[in-house]
Amino acid sequence: MGTFIQLVIDGLSAGSIYAALALAIVLVNQATGLINFAQGGMAVLAAYFAYSFIQWGVPLILAILLSILVSFVLGALIERFLMRRFEQGDPDTAVVVTIGLLTLITGLCGWIWSFNNLQFPSLFPVQNVNILGAVVSIRSIGTTLVIVGIMILLQLLFIGTKLGLALRAVAVNPQSAAFSGLPVGRLLMVGWGLAAGLGAIAGALIAPSQTLTPGMMDAALVYALAAVILGGMSSPIGVVLAAWMIGVLENLAAVYVPFIGYDLKIAVPFILIFIVLIVRPQGLFGRKEVVRV
């Protein structure tokens, strides 16, 4: 029972990181209709920024906040000067542009900070607590709580503020939004910036446990994409729940299903996707898209 609880909480913590990245992907997808493969790469870059700030003597929490800010600006700039050229064109080309961006960012990180593993300090104390006989690290609990907090903040932003309303309007119909006087271009920049900021949080949360490398987010990105599909594009809460489900299930499957083990646990979310999508093509929580002819 102790192992079980431990696995579940560790799974939730891993799932939380997938969730942060998945939310970033949903944010961009809702605004521009494309999947940003560079989201993970941008998160890694943010983690490297935070690392550099720490090296310069900035306190950890401040360094992370600074890296979020820098990521926000960088995300907005990438939207304005790179992605905007491709947003109206062939979606396949836009996707490949984000792949190019991923290659570029990974290469830059490796070039500037080397491909070696770097130690990134943890935001939470490296201690364990006893819950119902299970030894659980404070980091796992902290990571999960941070993501829950961010989810609530995001929900408040989108439902409770004028900016959120404008962002949603652009997502639903950019042309109508432009006609009603919204600065669509600027809002798209904000959307990308927010996504990059979210990614930066994910980066800061995952870096301590995995050590900082340019390819640190590759697996997380795949899980995040799986969570996005499983939860349904149109439902942020669904995406977070799906990410948690993936984190927990893959942890349990790796330990309790002998054939799967640690090397094949990446198959778990996709088997799940396969089953779910055949039964509910719009995802677990998504709404069915109605296409008008």
Next chain:
Amino acid sequence: MATATQFFAKPWVRWAIIGLVVVLMIVLPLILPAFANQTLARIGVFAVAVLGLNVVMGYTGQVSLGQIFFVGVGAYVTAYGVNNDWNIALVFILAVLIPGVIGLLIALAAARLGGLAIAMVTIALPLIGVPLAKRLSEFTGGSQGSSARFSAAPEWTGLYDDQWQLYIVIAIAGIVFLLTRNLVHGKYGRAFAIVKGNEAVASSMGISPYRYKVLAFTIASLIGGVSGFLYMVVVQYTSPETMSFGHSITLLASMVIGGAGSILGSLLGGAYYVLAPQLTNAVDSSLTAVLQGVILLVILFVLPGGLVSLPRLWRRRKNEHRGMPAGGAGSAQAATATIAPTAPAYVVPDTSAPEPIPPTQSQEKRQDT
């Protein structure tokens, strides 16, 4: 330019160019150095892989991130067959059929899903394929990989190995390209195009989007299998790394860089896949990834339609220079007309394969808002 176009449209000129290409294909391997031959053979291998991806993605509009998986399966089947001394013809047939059957089974389920969901199911193929290949070490040799030497030049030919291998690649890849060209320029190509354009319209015309998606995906897997066989002919070694996710993504990038929905673009994509890493390595090996990213972004920034749209862009520039109206119906005409000089062997002016819409107009509009 117009006279040049007319010149190239004449039947005897086309046949002459086709003949010239065939003669070049026969002569070049004999005179080129070994390294060039090997590089050309590798380009052929990956051009076939990109061609398969083009069938499902460029022509039918279904994003597939798993093409490299079928290449890997084809390569493993070839290695296993050769190492067990099966007849080479049988090995080839199996190396094509087994990926095809796997592709068919996956497509039967995946084609039910729309849009990005197919991308997500196919993204899983290389991700699961790599650990699975390590696990099934009886067949695959585990992480060590497995090698198979069967493509040494026979005595009677008097050729060097690299020449013989290049001939095999040219022959098989040539047949596959020709078959695919006929496929996408015929009835099936038109069906693929309408499925890509609008599924509802396709259904209303009696074309089942589901059936054609499955068909396109299966054909892509078959072609992937051919590519895997050729990979073993040239490289003679495969490991789980062959079908890694990174390679799958590079394959996708190659397709878009070459030109989505274009036969010639597949060839250019294969060239990009092989040459870009060689080029960036030669410049500075510590900057490989950075340079590859930059090359990719620059090409797409300048040519969103891929390398294959270069003549069209050049043509439009020229028209603008002369003060002639560019775009609209004119540019559509230019699109079909100007490809002809560069690809006389493959391209017939044909409306069934829609060229990507010239994006400049919409972008100009966009920048104003």
